[in-house]
Amino acid sequence: MAPDVSIARPTVLTGPSGVGKGTLVARLRERHPELWLSISATTRAPRSGEVNGIHYFFHSQERFNELVQSGGLLEWAEFAGNCYGTPRQPIDERIGNGIPVLLEIELEGARQVRRSLPEAFQIFVAPPSFKELEQRIRCRGTEEEEAIQRRLRRAQDEMAAQEEFDAVIVNDDLESALAELEQLMRLHVS
Ligand code: ADP
Ligand code: 5GP
Numbered sequence: 001m002a003p004d005v006s007i008a009r010p011t012v013l014t015g016p017s018g019v020g021k022g023t024l025v026a027r028l029r030e031r032h033p034e035l036w037l038s039i040s041a042t043t044r045a046p047r048s049g050e051v052n053g054i055h056y057f058f059h060s061q062e063r064f065n066e067l068v069q070s071g072g073l074l075e076w077a078e079f080a081g082n083c084y085g086t087p088r089q090p091i092d093e094r095i096g097n098g099i100p101v102l103l104e105i106e107l108e109g110a111r112q113v114r115r116s117l118p119e120a121f122q123i124f125v126a127p128p129s130f131k132e133l134e135q136r137i138r139c140r141g142t143e144e145e146e147a148i149q150r151r152l153r154r155a156q157d158e159m160a161a162q163e164e165f166d167a168v169i170v171n172d173d174l175e176s177a178l179a180e181l182e183q184l185m186r187l188h189v190s
Pocket of ligand 1: 015016017018019020022024070082136137139140171172173174175
């Protein structure tokens with residue numbers, strides 16, 4: 001039987017780089033294809049295998065600035081030397097049509113969304129330990145050492161802010177974290 005999404009409250013997922021947000025979101029979407037994941041705009045260069053319009057909209061800094069100036073982003077922030085933002089119109093459309101929306105964004109963006117989309121449920125994904133976080137980010141092998149260091153420094157601030165969130169999930173065992181996420185989002189597999 002098809003999975004059933006019982007409520008359409010927007011959900012924001014935040015957590016330090018390397019904690020497993022992308023992995024959790026990918027699993028969640030396999031199990032709940034009705035969920036719509038916002039595709040962010042970014043000035044970061046694509047990683048190997050990343051596709052424009054699927055993983056991100058990859059923009060020049062100039063184009064990103066235009067989006068900011070024209071009010072095209074619901075929120076935006078700088079993270080580890082690049083800009084990231086959530087296109088406003090696709091979100092508004094999905095919410096207007098009652099489609100459940102998922103945003104995977106960093107801390108400053110989540111803070112902005114608390115003002116612009118106060119009905120959103122905000123979940124913080126934490127690692128079992130800082131050492132494990134560092135191991136995961138290194139094992140992923142997508143960043144140079146300098147970028148890893150920036151992300152780990154940023155992770156300290158993000159970890160300190162977890163109490164601001166509606167709920168915290170510790171991503172230790174992936175299956176348990178996924179089950180917790182489904183429960184918090186009130187997603188049912190029938
Ligand atoms: P993020 O999107 O938060 O930056 P990723 O989803 O890219 O993080 O995960 C970072 C790395 O950690 C990946 O190599 C992923 O396979 C691994 N990972 C994710 N969740 C777990 C987990 N629960 N246990 C062990 N490794 C994990
Ligand atoms: P990455 O470069 O690893 O894909 O993403 C770096 C960080 O940017 C992650 O914490 C991710 O959640 C965040 N991010 C991705 N898209 C957005 C966005 O649209 N807005 C904000 N504020 N952060 C984002």
